[in-house]
Amino acid sequence: MTVIDCHCHIYPEKIAARAVESVGDFYSIAMDAPGGTAEELLALCEGTPITHHIVHSVATKPSNVESINDFIAAQCAVHPQFIGFATLHQDYPDPAAEIERAISLGLKGLKLHPDTQGVDMDDPRLMAIYEIIAGRLPLIVHTGDYRYDYSHPRRLKRILHTFPDLVVDAAHFGGWSVYDLAVEFLEDERCFLDMSSAQAFLGPRRTYELTKLYGTDRLMFGSDYPMWAPAEEFRMYDALPFADAEKERLFHRNAERFLGFTVA
Numbered sequence: 001m002t003v004i005d006c007h008c009h010i011y012p013e014k015i016a017a018r019a020v021e022s023v024g025d026f027y028s029i030a031m032d033a034p035g036g037t038a039e040e041l042l043a044l045c046e047g048t049p050i051t052h053h054i055v056h057s058v059a060t061k062p063s064n065v066e067s068i069n070d071f072i073a074a075q076c077a078v079h080p081q082f083i084g085f086a087t088l089h090q091d092y093p094d095p096a097a098e099i100e101r102a103i104s105l106g107l108k109g110l111k112l113h114p115d116t117q118g119v120d121m122d123d124p125r126l127m128a129i130y131e132i133i134a135g136r137l138p139l140i141v142h143t144g145d146y147r148y149d150y151s152h153p154r155r156l157k158r159i160l161h162t163f164p165d166l167v168v169d170a171a172h173f174g175g176w177s178v179y180d181l182a183v184e185f186l187e188d189e190r191c192f193l194d195m196s197s198a199q200a201f202l203g204p205r206r207t208y209e210l211t212k213l214y215g216t217d218r219l220m221f222g223s224d225y226p227m228w229a230p231a232e233e234f235r236m237y238d239a240l241p242f243a244d245a246e247k248e249r250l251f252h253r254n255a256e257r258f259l260g261f262t263v264a
Contacts, residue, residue, distance in 0.1 A: 001248065002263055004052045004083075004255040005045075005230050007140065007171060007196040007222030011036045011057060012071055019057075020226050026116065033226035038075045038082070041225055048231040049238075052263050054222075054255070056085035056111035056140065060118075062092040069098070073105035083259065085109040085140060089117060090125040096132050103137070108259060113142040114150035121155040127162065135165035138258050140194075144175030144182055153178070153185040160189050169220065169258055172197045173210050183213065192258045196222030199236050208240045216246040220255045 011019040016036035024031045033040060041053060055072060059065045069086045076084040086102035088095050088110060099110070110133055114121045121141060133139060143151050153175045160168065168191040175182025176197055186193070193214055199207050211219050221237055223230035242250065256262050 001049065002052065002252040003050045003221065003234065004054065004252045004263060005050050005223050005225070005234075006054045006169065006220045006255045006258070007194050008041060008053045008055045008225040008230070009036070009057055009227075010038045010041060010055045010072070010075060010225075013037050013039075023227065027227070029227060031226050032229040032232070036226045038079060041230070042079065042081065044225075045230050048234065049251075050230055050234055052081050052083060052252075053225075053230075054083045054085060054109075054140070054259075057087060058111065058113040058116055059087040059089045059092075060116055062089040065089050065092050065098060066101075069102050069105060069107065073102075073107055076106060083108050083263070085111040086137075087111055088129055090119045090123060095129050099129075099132055099137070108261075109138040109140065111140045115142060115145050115148050117150075119150060121151050122158050127159070130159060130163050130166050133166070134163045138167040138169065138260065140169045140171055142172065142176070143170045144172055144178045146177045153182040156191070157185045157189060160191055167258060167260070168192065169194050171222070172224075173202075173214075177201070179206075179210060183210070187214065192218050192220055192254060194220045194222035195237065196224035196233070197227060199233060200228065204236065204240060207237070208242075211240070211242075211250070216242065216249050217254065219250055220258060221251050 020036035072084040076082040086107040174186040223233040
């Protein structure tokens with residue numbers, strides 16, 4: 001069976017250790033996989049059922065957008081297991097042009113992180129970006145943080161209603177650290193969700209309950225590498241009592257619907 005890890009961050013080797021440390025400091029979490037490189041990700045998944053990875057990185061400054069997109073595209077060219085997503089920043093001067101360039105590089109979607117980028121998810125600058133990609137590229141957006149309001153799930157609800165053609169993965173069960181609050185806003189919405197960065201906090205029972213609540217036709221498996229080790233995240237999720245048909249959806253069919261193509 002194909003298994004797609006739909007949520008992986010990778011960094012250039014020369015800055016990876018520093019980037020991983022910065023993420024760990026931001027969340028006050030000890031990172032499971034401190035390398036943060038494409039090579040470490042692939043090595044950790046060798047011999048496991050995980051076959052493909054959606055990879056991305058986040059631009060915290062507009063000046064980093066193009067180099068990050070170039071890096072992700074280059075990694076995808078070398079590693080056919082990778083499906084690359086672009087980054088943008090709310091202050092990047094010409095998002096439409098960079099989206100077209102990202103598509104020409106072979107990138108398949110867009111990843112945004114409102115909390116680390118310091119911007120409301122429904123800020124007008126980002127709303128203009130959603131208008132460009134609606135119906136063209138899927139979006140992974142970090143959603144939820146008890147410390148900030150930037151990525152509150154109510155903001156995503158507004159986005160979904162404004163852009164009905166926008167295909168969205170509301171990461172981390174739609175609300176990292178505010179998982180139950182997210183249900184209030186997203187239970188009946190048409191977005192996808194991934195379960196990355198949740199199992200360690202929710203435990204197996206609540207992880208299973210939330211997956212069933214949102215529906216196994218909406219949830220996607222994701223590890224949030226390098227925060228968590230992909231093989232262990234897969235092992236824990238695979239151990240939950242889902243039917244075989246549900247696992248097919250959770251581990252690859254939903255991700256393929258989200259992406260808009262079948263992964264060979």
